[in-house]
Ligand SMILES: [Zn+2]
């Protein structure tokens with residue numbers, strides 16, 4: 001595997017001829033506490049109520065990125081390439097095979113969120129990494145990899161394209177108005193009340209004004225904070241409202257579809273000394289962490305056009321009404 005940069009859009013892609021053999025289907029789940037299959041455990045949070053553990057991070061069994069080595073970025077004529085150096089971890093959300101984020105206790109979801117914060121904090125100490133991504137693909141049509149309740153983490157030597165757009169847009173907006181665009185969006189949404197799904201303590205869930213897919217939902221802290229891991233690791237007890245809101249939002253979305261993508265967007269690694277990326281002084285003021293949930297509606301086959309221009313056959317105002325009515 002190697003990373004190549006598209007010289008036109010300036011986005012990195014990971015590519016290589018996949019020669020890995022498909023792993024034979026095994027009866028037993030490798031992530032359940034009773035499994036005898038070897039795992040490279042990176043971090044474990046202690047169990048609740050006598051459980052073996054509550055959440056843990058392990059090395060992905062078929063990692064796309066490898067932790068050792070130097071990315072050795074190099075040119076190839078006008079092209080840029082680098083080695084796929086990074087981290088690729090599986091985050092086990094719960095020791096129970098059926099302990100999903102929408103049916104686990106708030107305490108269990110909170111432990112998982114705490115693990116996420118600790119892993120991001122730890123990987124950001126490595127100056128080679130520019131960004132740590134957390135994502136979850138749930139359901140067959142969303143590209144789910146494991147039956148066990150899991151999310152994934154990647155630490156990369158580049159900032160993913162969508163985050164880069166957000167960072168640049170946040171900086172430009174701040175440059176003009178000296179305000180955070182996410183704070184302004186949330187203030188307007190709370191004032192208008194048209195697309196707010198639920199507010200719980202310092203957290204809000206809402207359907208964005210211009211959704212990419214039907215029922216797209218974001219969760220944000222209502223107080224400004226650029227870095228999720230700062231919220232998650234320092235303010236003790238602060239994650240319980242977020243855990244409850246995440247659980248309830250996923251319950252609502254699951255009344256519409258069983259498949260979704262979830263992604264956490266937090267600030268990039270400011271330890272990385274990069275002149276070219278130009279980490280700016282206002283990053284802490286102009287970026288605002290959030291969770292994006294993108295439901296996958298199976299009936300809606302995608303034509304190519306919809307990958308170039310998003311098409312959502314349902315407005316967020318209608319979507320939020322249906323999600324609000326869902327029984328949780
Ligand atoms: Zn399992």
Ligand SMILES: [Zn+2]
Nearest residue numbers: 180183224288
């Ligand atoms: Zn903000």
Ligand SMILES: [Zn+2]
Nearest residue numbers: 166265290292
């Ligand atoms: Zn985002």
